[in-house]
Amino acid sequence: MSPETHSLRKDYQITRIITGCWQLAGGHGEVDRVEAVNNLIAFHDAGYTTFDCADIYTGVEDILGQVRRQLQQQRGKEALTRLKVHTKFVPDLDALPRMDRAYVRGAIERSLRRLNCERLDLVQFHWWDYQIPGAIETALWLKELQQEGKIHLIGGTNFDAKHLRALHQAGVDLAAMQVQYSLLDERPAGNFAASAAECGVALLCYGTLAGGFLSARWLGQREPVEPLPNRSLTKYKLIIDEFGSWDLFQELLATLASVAKRHDASIAAIASRYVLEQPSVGAVIIGARSRAHLASLEELGRVHLTATDLCAIKTVLAKRHGPAGEVYALERQRDGRHGAIMKYNLNTRI
Ligand SMILES: NC(=O)c1ccc[n+]([C@@H]2O[C@H](COP(=O)([O-])OP(=O)(O)OC[C@H]3O[C@@H](n4cnc5c(N)ncnc54)[C@H](OP(=O)(O)O)[C@@H]3O)[C@@H](O)[C@H]2O)c1
Structure with missing residues (x-):
């Protein structure tokens, strides 16, 4: 079965499962570049031909440039x-x-040099602080580069509904907005998803596995204590704390395990499928360090949640405490728990 696809624009199709490459930036253990390139080519060959990276993911644009080179040569x-x-x-x-x-x-x-191409497929724009003016002007400079042919599509990441609308009204044709959206974090549901739909913006969602927490690996496990093994787990443990207690998280995992059993699938597949079925969602971005998880991506493609599954899941979600507020609002508080673990100046060498 070939992976599902989604059109961001008439001439632009992506796979609904995007391979996320932040995990290759060094914060998740040492990276063997040759092995990383071969892994990403394995995802490509299995039909998962859309990849996500960033200018601030150390070394990752270069790895994807090498993927492009190797695919072309071979x-x-x-x-x-x-x-x-x-x-x-x-x-x-x-x-x-x-x-x-x-x-x-x-x-x-x-980015063009590192990615070894003449036109960037999609550039997702981020602005750390709404209090500092200039986000719209900056997006309009991106639009100039789009008109020059250096960028195909423009998107955003981590903007809330108000700022998404402001960019749209300023004449930036945003094709996508990348946000955290998962069973643990439904801040994009409702008003945000509706605003995105009105502006023709598809949601590309990260965090659907909460860095791996939403998988069988953590079912029945004791609450981990700091330091956690990698940057993703550190980040998403804070989201679990917002969601409620570790016991409530375990109740969610146990419910997902019973849904997964009915479908002969994994907890991870159910967790990502839930997000894929939400309004305005174009794709989920799943962090991939190895091709070991390829088989479960196939499960994710074939599973469809029933009314009984959704009712069981929503019964647990009704007990959640948070996270509340606008998309990425907690993370924007630089002295708060979420903001304090971020790195704000990784691009210094432009
Ligand atoms: N825009 C932003 O601000 C932002 C922020 C974060 C991430 N992202 C993007 O989103 C991507 C995803 O990152 P994320 O942090 O959200 O991580 P995630 O996708 O929630 O979790 C990824 C981790 O889950 C585990 N995993 C993957 N597939 C699995 C499966 N089928 N079964 C069980 N475990 C599985 C892997 O851990 P192991 O490798 O340990 O097995 C993997 O490292 C990133 O690569 C990046 O492209 C964007």
Whole structure:
């Protein structure tokens, strides 16, 4: 069965399961570049031809550039026709007050070089602080580069409904918005998803596995204590704390396990399927360090949740405490628990 696809625009199709590459940036253990390239080619060959990275994921744009090179050398130019590489433009927090055209151009040209291409497929734009003016002007500079042919589609990441609408009204044709959306974090549901739909924006969702917490590996386990094994688990443990107690999280995992059993699938497949079936969701982005998880992506493609499944899941979700508020609002509080673990100036060398 070939993976499901979604059209972000008439001429632009992606797979509904996007292979996320943050896990190859070094915060999740040492990265063997040759092995990483071969793994990503295995995802491509299995039909998962859309990949997600960012200018701030150390070394990852270069790895994807090598994937492109290797596919072309080994299989010819034809092999590149289905490949889609989504990157992000994440200007440093310290650079926001002095943002200008040259900074934007420099960042985009650097991504083009690293990704070894003439036009970026999708650039997802991030702005750390709404209090610092300039987000709209910066997006309009991206639009100029789009008109020059250096960018195919523009998207955003982690903007809330108000700012998503403001970008749309300013004339930036946003094709996608990348946000955290999972069984543990439903902040994008409702008003945000409706605003996205009205503006023609598809949601590309990360965190659907909460860094691996939403999988059989954590079922029946004791609450972990810091330090956690990698950056994802550190980040998503904070989301579990917002969701409620570790016991409530375990109740959710046990419910997912019984749903998974009915479908002969994994907990991870059920967790991501739930998000894929929500309004406005175009795709889920699943972090991949190895091809070991490829088989469960196939399960995710074939499973469809029934009314009984949804009722069981929603009964547990009704007991959640949070996270509440707008998309990414908690994370924007730099002195709060979520904001304190972020790195704000990874692009300094533009
Ligand atoms: N825009 C943003 O602000 C933002 C933020 C975070 C992430 N992202 C993007 O989203 C992608 C996903 O990252 P995430 O942090 O949200 O992680 P995630 O997808 O929730 O979790 C990924 C982890 O789950 C485990 N996993 C993957 N498939 C599995 C399966 N089928 N069964 C069981 N476990 C499985 C893997 O752990 P093991 O490798 O240990 O097995 C993997 O590292 C990133 O790569 C990045 O592209 C964007």
